[in-house]
Every structure is written in structure tokens, then in C-alpha cells.
Amino acid sequence: MSPTAAQHSDGLTVADLVVTYPGRPPVEAVRGVSLTIAPGETVALLGPSGCGKSSLLGAVVGTIAPAAGNITWGDEELTRTPVHRRGFGMVFQDGQLFPHMDVARNIAFGLRMAGVDRDERDRHVKELLALVGLEGLGARAVGELSGGQRQRVALARSLAPRPRLLALDEPLSSLDAELRRRLAVEVREILRAAGTTALLVTHDPAEAETMATRVRRMADGKLI
Ligand code: ADP
Numbered sequence: 001m002s003p004t005a006a007q008h009s010d011g012l013t014v015a016d017l018v019v020t021y022p023g024r025p026p027v028e029a030v031r032g033v034s035l036t037i038a039p040g041e042t043v044a045l046l047g048p049s050g051c052g053k054s055s056l057l058g059a060v061v062g063t064i065a066p067a068a069g070n071i072t073w074g075d076e077e078l079t080r081t082p083v084h085r086r087g088f089g090m091v092f093q094d095g096q097l098f099p100h101m102d103v104a105r106n107i108a109f110g111l112r113m114a115g116v117d118r119d120e121r122d123r124h125v126k127e128l129l130a131l132v133g134l135e136g137l138g139a140r141a142v143g144e145l146s147g148g149q150r151q152r153v154a155l156a157r158s159l160a161p162r163p164r165l166l167a168l169d170e171p172l173s174s175l176d177a178e179l180r181r182r183l184a185v186e187v188r189e190i191l192r193a194a195g196t197t198a199l200l201v202t203h204d205p206a207e208a209e210t211m212a213t214r215v216r217r218m219a220d221g222k223l224i
């Protein structure tokens with residue numbers, strides 16, 4: 001295969017994905033979703049609470065096993081690949097930072113796990129702090145950050161291992177409206193600057209429009 005063809009085949013493909021939860025009757029959270037994301041794109045899935053967004057995202061990153069369907073990256077079949085082998089990153093609504101680590105150690109976490117040496121780690125953390133507008137705050141305890149700063153640290157931490165896809169689950173929903181507007185623009189710029197391919201899920205139309213290069217609507221487990 002030529003390099004060009006390989007590049008064209010890169011990106012995420014979700015095919016006929018079904019996610020169900022046990023129960024009587026079982027809950028069909030995702031009911032046959034197909035979606036592609038090209039490298040460098042940020043696709044937003046926009047839909048109301050309960051429509052299946054987090055379930056879809058969980059199946060993509062690998063925290064939820066789908067009942068049917070396939071997840072592939074280029075030609076690489078990932079449907080049954082464990083979370084940590086997919087090369088994907090994840091940002092949650094409430095950041096989920098490690099409370100006992102300072103900002104720099106939070107950001108470096110994935111790099112340490114990957115065995116990146118200390119000098120390289122320090123250098124990369126410095127770059128990431130600059131990227132998310134937190135220069136000089138590496139030694140700050142995460143408990144002493146504002147909500148917006150915390151989400152920026154969460155973003156830097158997820159970007160550190162250079163994921164081929166970043167999944168963001170309502171990343172700004174815990175913030176107040178004014179900050180949410182500002183940060184949506186910032187996050188978009190950060191994702192563009194890093195060349196990140198991203199899948200964002202949100203119930204906020206403004207957030208979707210601001211952050212995404214393409215918006216798809218979701219309702220009742222399906223794309224509409
Ligand atoms: P969204 O993220 O769009 O709010 P979810 O994917 O969280 O939607 O939920 C989709 C549907 O699946 C909802 O009806 C929800 O109640 C149900 N659901 C989500 N997680 C579970 C679970 N662990 N067990 C059973 N039902 C679940």
C-alpha cells in the first residue's frame with residue numbers, strides 16, 4: 001500500500017454499533033450507529049441527556065463492550081482491544097485529576113506509565129503547560145486550581161501521550177456559562193494546534209458548534 005493510501009485509510013470508523021445494558025427489558029442505549037472521523041477532525045455528537053452519548057463514547061474508547069458492531073482505526077480492528085492499547089485518550093466532565101499529585105505530575109502521568117525518561121517528560125510537560133495556558137503552574141496542587149484550570153490540566157494530561165483520538169465527554173459541563181463559552185474556544189484552538197482527532201459528546205449546541213469541525217445529532221440511541 002502506498003503511504004498516501006495508508007493515510008487515507010486512517011481515522012476512526014464506527015460501524016453498526018449497538019450497546020445494551022442488562023435489565024428487564026434490556027436497555028438499548030446505542031441502536032446501530034455508524035460514524036467516521038477523519039484525521040484532524042473534531043466531530044461533536046449533540047443530543048439530550050440519556051440519548052446514548054456516553055455509551056457510544058465508552059464503546060469507542062473501550063470501557064464498554066458493545067453488543068454488536070465494530071470499531072476500527074484505519075485497517076486496525078479495535079473492537080476487542082483493551083482500553084490502554086487503543087492509543088485513545090479521554091477527558092471527562094469533572095476532570096478526574098489525581099488529587100495527591102501536583103499539576104506537572106498529573107500531566108506527566110501517562111508519560112511515566114509509558115516509560116518516557118525524566119528529561120523528556122519535563123520538557124513535554126512544559127510544552128503542554130504552555131499549550132493550555134498554564135505556564136509556571138506545574139508545582140501547584142490541583143486542589144488550588146479553579147474549575148477552568150482543572151479542565152485545562154485534564155486536557156493537557158490526556159494530550160501528553162499524543163493519542164490518535166481524543167474522546168471528550170461533556171468536558172465543560174461542570175463550568176459556569178461564561179467560562180464554558182471562553183474555554184470552548186480555547187479547547188478548539190488547543191485541539192487544532194495539537195492536530196488532534198477528536199470525538200466530543202455534549203448536550204450543549206453552542207459548545208458543539210464552537211468546538212467541532214462537524215456536528216452530528218443523536219437521539220434515542222441513533223444518529224439523526
Ligand atoms: P447520555 O450520555 O447521552 O446521557 P448514556 O449513554 O449515559 O446517555 O445513557 C443511555 C441510556 O442507557 C440511558 O437510558 C441510561 O439510563 C442507560 N444507561 C447508561 N448506563 C447504564 C448502565 N450502566 N446500566 C444500565 N443502563 C444504563
Ligand code: MG
Pocket residue numbers: 053054055169
Ligand atoms: Mg453522558
